[in-house]
Amino acid sequence: MLMRSGLTTAVRRGGAPVSVRAPAKLNLTLAVLERRADGFHEIESLMVPVTLHDTLRVQISDVPGIRLRVRFGGRLITAAGSPLAHDVPSDATNLVVRAAQALAVEAGLAESLTAACVPGLDIDLVKRIPSGSGLGGGSSDAAAVLVAAARAWGLDVPSDRLAAIGARIGSDVPVFFAGGAAIAGGRGERIEPVAGIPPLHAVIARPTAGLSTAAVYAQCTPDAARRGVARQVATALAAGHVRGAQHLMHNSLELPARSMCSEVDRLLEAFARAGAAYPMLTGSGSACFALVRSSLEARRVAARLDMAGWPGVFSVRLVPGA
Numbered sequence: 257m258l259m260r261s262g263l264t265t266a267v268r269r270g271g272a273p274v275s276v277r278a279p280a281k282l283n284l285t286l287a288v289l290e291r292r293a294d295g296f297h298e299i300e301s302l303m304v305p306v307t308l309h310d311t312l313r314v315q316i317s318d319v320p321g322i323r324l325r326v327r328f329g330g331r332l333i334t335a336a337g338s339p340l341a342h343d344v345p346s347d348a349t350n351l352v353v354r355a356a357q358a359l360a361v362e363a364g365l366a367e368s369l370t371a372a373c374v375p376g377l378d379i380d381l382v383k384r385i386p387s388g389s390g391l392g393g394g395s396s397d398a399a400a401v402l403v404a405a406a407r408a409w410g411l412d413v414p415s416d417r418l419a420a421i422g423a424r425i426g427s428d429v430p431v432f433f434a435g436g437a438a439i440a441g442g443r444g445e446r447i448e449p450v451a452g453i454p455p456l457h458a459v460i461a462r463p464t465a466g467l468s469t470a471a472v473y474a475q476c477t478p479d480a481a482r483r484g485v486a487r488q489v490a491t492a493l494a495a496g497h498v499r500g501a502q503h504l505m506h507n508s509l510e511l512p513a514r515s516m517c518s519e520v521d522r523l524l525e526a527f528a529r530a531g532a533a534y535p536m537l538t539g540s541g542s543a544c545f546a547l548v549r550s551s552l553e554a555r556r557v558a559a560r561l562d563m564a565g566w567p568g569v570f571s572v573r574l575v576p577g578a
Contacts (some may be wrong), residue, residue, distance in 0.1 A: 274407045278400035278577060279305035280391040282458065282538045282545055284501075285489050287482030288508035290475070296427070296443035297473060302486040303392075303428075304437040304453060308399055308460065310385050312352070317376030319384040321354050330384035331568060335516040343387050343466070353377060355398040355425050356405045358503025362421055363411050377405060386568050390449075390509075390539025392428050399432035419447070436577015439486045445448065452494030453576035457554040459532060461561050462543040462568035463519035472540040475512035477493040482506060502534040502547060513541040520544065523566065530560035543568070 281303045286293055289298040311329070324346045348354065360366040366374040379401060402418045405411075415433045420428030427444030483537030485504055492501035492563040513519045520537065523544050527535030531553075532546035548554045554571040561569045 266293075269408075271316050271389070271408065272393050273313050274404040275311065275313045276400045276404045278310040278312060278385075278393070279432070280308040280385045280393055280396065280460075280572075281305050281428070283390070283495070284493075284505055285482075285486045286354040286507040286509060287485060287541065288476050288478050289480055289483060292443065292543075294443075296333060297476070297478065298442065299440065299444060300448065300483055300486050301440045301444075302437065302489055303431050303440055303575075305396075305432070305575045306328070306458065306460075307575060308385055308391070308570050308572050310393060310400070311379040311382040312397060312400045312404055313382075314408045315378045315380075315402065316408050317378045319376045319501055320374060320376045322353050322360075322374055322379065324350055324353050324379045325384055326350075326381050326383060328373075329382040330344060331570065332383055333384060333492070335541070344347045344381075344383055345456055349392045350382060351398040351425055351429075352401045355401050355422060355524075358421050359360060359402055359405050359411070359413075359418075360409075361566075363409070363413070364538050367408065377408065378423050379404075386462050386466075386543070389462045389469075389543035390416045390467070390469075390541045391460070391462075391543050392432070392539065395426045395428035396432050398422055398425050398429050401507065417501060419445075436575065437490070437508060439490065449577070450490045450494075451577075453490060453574065454493065455576060456493075456498065457548050457551050458572050459527075459548060459557045459561070460538070460543055460545045460568075460570040461523055461558075463517070463523050465517050465519050465542055467513055467517055469540040472509050472512050472516065476509055482508065497550075498547065499533075504530045505534060505536060507537045507539075509540050510537040513537050517542055526564050526566060527557070530555045530557045530564070537540060564572065 419430040419433040423445040535546040
């Protein structure tokens with residue numbers, strides 16, 4: 257047994273692989289507020305996981321060190337070699353590897369993030385969520401590997417502690433420990449779970465071009481008037497007032513994303529032509545989405561976007577939790 261930072265560890269030798277899903281998320285609202293002293297912006301965002309997901313399989317190894325293998329699945333298989341299936345490193349720059357390293361250090365299994373004596377861990381990541389999309393795929397993968405690695409290594413770590421470790425890896429990581437819909441505050445680390453949102457259908461599409469989160473934030477003008485809108489939207493959705501909620505839904509990053517990437521502009525117009533009401537950007541983009549009334553409408557909108565030549569179209573359902 258090792259003790260560090262209140263974590264009890266009992267590193268397993270062998271054991272069955274641990275598999276977890278890492279869902280994408282949609283920002284139903286995203287208000288960018290004042291800039292903080294640490295350089296980040298204060299935000300307020302209603303985030304909801306969806307059925308589109310990556311899969312991670314973690315296996316203890318006798319060979320020290322963390323090894324990551326990345327493969328593509330779902331619609332990204334046909335996009336292999338295209339911008340939808342690129343820029344997913346398998347080295348220590350991937351958030352998955354960084355998260356596993358951070359957990360090992362926190363638990364006292366390694367002295368530093370670069371230590372070669374980290375207990376062996378083989379991670380197989382199947383990517384279905386396109387990167388550079390504002391769908392939170394990298395952050396969700398990091399959250400998932402924290403859960404999976406803790407199980408595989410035999411660590412007794414509560415989820416709030418895993419979320420705190422994840423917050424040091426990326427601002428969006430903690431929301432994936434909420435168990436469903438949540439309002440994120442601070443720079444993303446303050447999480448308030450939200451109940452009552454129905455499992456609505458949505459269509460997501462991503463243009464060929466991706467966007468840098470840092471670059472989009474750099475062009476954003478803070479909008480304090482949007483404070484409180486996340487709660488209003490959550491309340492309206494829980495009451496079944498979907499159209500009223502859509503009137504309130506807003507993303508402060510949409511205007512800079514549209515100015516930086518003409519494809520985002522064209523994609524939002526394509527959503528409207530496909531019959532979708534109130535399409536909007538998710539996160540920092542470049543993916544956009546629209547809530548729809550049924551699975552049939554989702555299939556129709558998705559088919560029209562497919563026929564129009566957009567490469568990354570997904571028909572999904574919200575997974576709001578309790």
